[in-house]
Amino acid sequence: MKRKSQLPFRLNILFFAIFVIFSFLVLQLGVVQILTGGEAQQVLDETENTITNIPVPRGKMYDRDGNLIVDNKSTYAITYTPPKNVQPKDKLDIAQKLSNYIQVDNSDITQRDMKDYWILTRREEAYARLSESEKKRMNDEEQYQSVLDRLTKYNLDHLSKEELQVVAIKRKLDEAMELTPHIVKNKGVTQEEYATVAEHSNEMQGINVTTDWDRKLPQGETFANFIGGITDHEDGILKDNVDYYLTRNYNRNERVGQSFLEQQYEEVLAGQKEQYRHITDKNNNVIRSELIQEGKQGKDLVLSVDMELQKKVDQIVQEELEKIIDKYPYKNQYLNNALVVMMKPKTGEILSMTGIRYHRPENEANYFADESYRTVYDAHLPGSAIKGATVLSGFQSGVITKNTVFNDRPIKIANTETKSSYGTLGPVNYLTALEKSSNVFMFFVAMRMGGDYTYVENQSVDFNPEAFTEMRNYFKQFGLGVETGIDLPYEATGLEGDKESAGLLMDYAIGQYEPFTTLQLAQYVSTIANDGYRIKPHLVNEIRYPGTKDQPGRIYKTIGPEVINKLEMDEEYIQAVQNGFYRVFNGSNGTAAGTFSNLPYVAAGKTGTAEQPIYENGKLIADTENLTLVGYAPYDDPEVSFAVVVPRVGLESGDTINYKIGKRILDAYFENQQNN
Incomplete structure (x- = not known):
């Protein structure tokens, strides 16, 4: 008897197992579909x-x-x-509803805004301007552009005030980016507008009320x-x-x-x-x-600013301007501002920056405006205030020593006008040259740096153009002609002259050729006060x-002090110029001694006057002068340095306004220190 095959039985077991597995999977799918189908679909x-x-x-x-x-x-x-993919008609609907609740300024809507609105609200009438043949040969974009071109001023002029409000609001809505809140109105929103929009916001998708800030x-x-x-x-x-x-x-x-x-x-x-x-x-x-x-x-x-001091300096400058303008109204017709910078020379902290502008409108009362930015952006010829840099340039270049003496008398170079100091000062060394503000001493420094050691009256002098580069490089070490590094987006650096000659180098040496800003002058005198360390000024x-x-x-x-550079000059030379600045304010012949000697504090500095002719259409219409002053105090341990620039003062009508401002702002500083 033959043995029966076991294969059918094994196949039955396999089929049964597969059936059980599929049944389990179907059951699981049912559970997923019934219990978590919504979440899965999401x-x-x-x-x-x-x-x-x-x-x-x-x-x-x-x-x-x-x-x-x-x-x-x-x-x-x-x-x-x-929301995403919002359509123009949806925005129009929102704008129309919102115009019932708020008023917006429509002065900035454009002709294109009005045309787009006109087409959107009068589409059938707008496209009737195209013939059937035009519609067939143009795509949608071309058709729209053609309709835009055919709208006339007459069409737009007949938009109502209410419609212009809708146009203005829709313009705001069109500026918004998907899913990003955009301000429709935040200036002059009344409580009534705020409450009404809040009440109806559910009717206008995306519109909301909130608080903004200014x-x-x-x-x-x-x-x-x-x-x-x-x-x-x-x-x-x-x-x-x-x-x-x-x-x-x-x-x-x-x-x-x-x-x-x-x-x-x-x-x-x-x-x-x-x-x-x-x-x-x-x-x-x-x-x-x-x-x-x-x-x-x-x-x-x-x-770093001291607001109490800032207010006092603003007031002082305004008062001093008003005094000389009232006293000499015709001579000072071109005088319209005065500039002051005060800072700490050791740290670079700006204490105050003042620029008061005097305005003379026709048939109106005079008034003063704050234009302090001019201390950073306006450059003016500084005059003798920069002679400290000239003397130090002469020392370091080796063309003079502390024992050098020049005879101060009028200088005449062939084919040029006579150059001189304000008077004939006789023999002067670097100290008396600074104290009395000798131009001639600085002329000889410039001539020697230019290559001529043998000045002969009414003859030409040797001139090496590299002398300009050399002297400018010395000046730049003080911050004159370069950025000071102040923490502001931009600043002026003055204007570099495009001509070079022996005579112009002599003018440069006395501050009569290239202009500098008030901030640059403040950094320059701070560098001298700070023993040759140039510190970056900062407002924060x-x-x-x-x-x-x-x-x-x-x-x-x-933000602490940051040294930009140290003067490449011997310390004994820097101390020599400091001594000269002391004598300007305190010496028996000092140009500012009458204002600054015998004060509760000891100050030092340098005065300046620069010729500033006024031209109109290339024609000279007036001669004026810039009055400047730089200084620091106390002399033996400087806490504060300053620069004063009063441009375009009428000749002999300044009443030493630069000295008076300088003294009063120093008084204000030390009064503040005592009160604090």
Whole structure:
């Protein structure tokens, strides 16, 4: 008897096992479909993560004593956050509804804005301007452009006031980026507008009410020039630096610092933006939003400026300007401003920067304006104030020694006008040359640096053009003719002359050829006061974490003194010039001794007068002069240095205004020190 095969039985077992496995899988799929199908479908539908950045309030600014000078103030705001792929008709519908609740400025709407609105609201009438044959041979874009071209001024002039409001609002909505809040109105939003929009916001997708912020200045306009400004939402990030800001997670409509400290310290003041991730489905509907980074208010700045001193200096300059303008109104018709910089020579801390401009409108009362920025951006011929640099150049180049004596009398070089000091001073060495402000001594320094040691009256002199480069290089060591390094976005460096000759080098040596800024002059005299160390001036002392309402937080970063260079000159020469500056203010023949001697403090410095002719259409119309003064105090341990520039003063009508301003601002500084 044959044995039965076992194969069918084994196959049955295999089929049964497969059946059990498939049954289990079907059961599991059923559970997934019934219990978690919705969640699974949502995961499948999620197609994109979008990140948006929400700006935070900017950091505040305080003066060196902790007085608040820049704050934020909250304002009502109406915003629009467009969903993905929103259509023009949807924005039009929102704009029409929103126009019932708010009023916006429509002065910036363009003809193109009005044409787009006209076509959107009168589409059938607009496209009726095209013939059927034109429609057939044109694509959609060409048709639209042709309709735009055929709209007339008549069509646009018949838009109603209400429609222009809609156009203005829609323009704001069109500027918004997907899923990013955009300001529709934040200036002059009334409580009624705020409440009404909030009540009807569910009727307008993406419209919301919130609070925005703006800058306020608790100290008024004092020092406002250097605080700078920020852009409006309408302007957004600076157009010249769009790529720079976009790569740093800025929105196009986000406000940024556009000048001075607000711009220089933008990344510090802007803070850490609040970030949200938006999850969208395949239809671009937002499924959910989640916070991925909390916002942090910008860090605060503690400035080096003393606001109490700044206010006093502003007042002093205005009063002294007013005095001589009232006393000599006709002679001073071209005098319209005075400039002052005060700083600490050892640290570079700017204490005050003042620029008061006098304005004479026709048939109106005279008034004074703060134009302090001119201390950094306007360059003027300094006159004899820079003779300290000239003497040091002569010492270091080896053309003079401390024993060198020149006979101060009129100098006449062939084919040039006679050059002289304000009088014939006789024999002068470097000390008496500084004390009495001898031009002739400086002329001989220039001639010797130019290569001529044998001056003969009415004959030509040797001149090596490299002497200009040499003297300029010495001057640059003081900060004259180069950037001072101040923490501002831009600064002027003066103007380098394009001609070179022996006579012009002599003019350069007495501050009558190339102009410098008031800040450069302050750095120059600070370098002399600081034993030859040129320190970078700065307006910010500390960066701090956000603090309480009126006080900055803990220190994040301290900005200390930074040495730019040390004068490449022997210390004995620097001390010699310091001694000369002492005699200018305190010597028996010092040009400023009548103002500065016998004071509670001992000051040193140098006076200056530069010829400043006024031309109009190439024709000389007036002769004026720049009155300057640089100095520091106390002489033996300098705490403060300063530069004063009063440009275009009428001849013999200045009443030594530069001396008077210099003395009064030093008095104000030491009074402040006593009070503190």
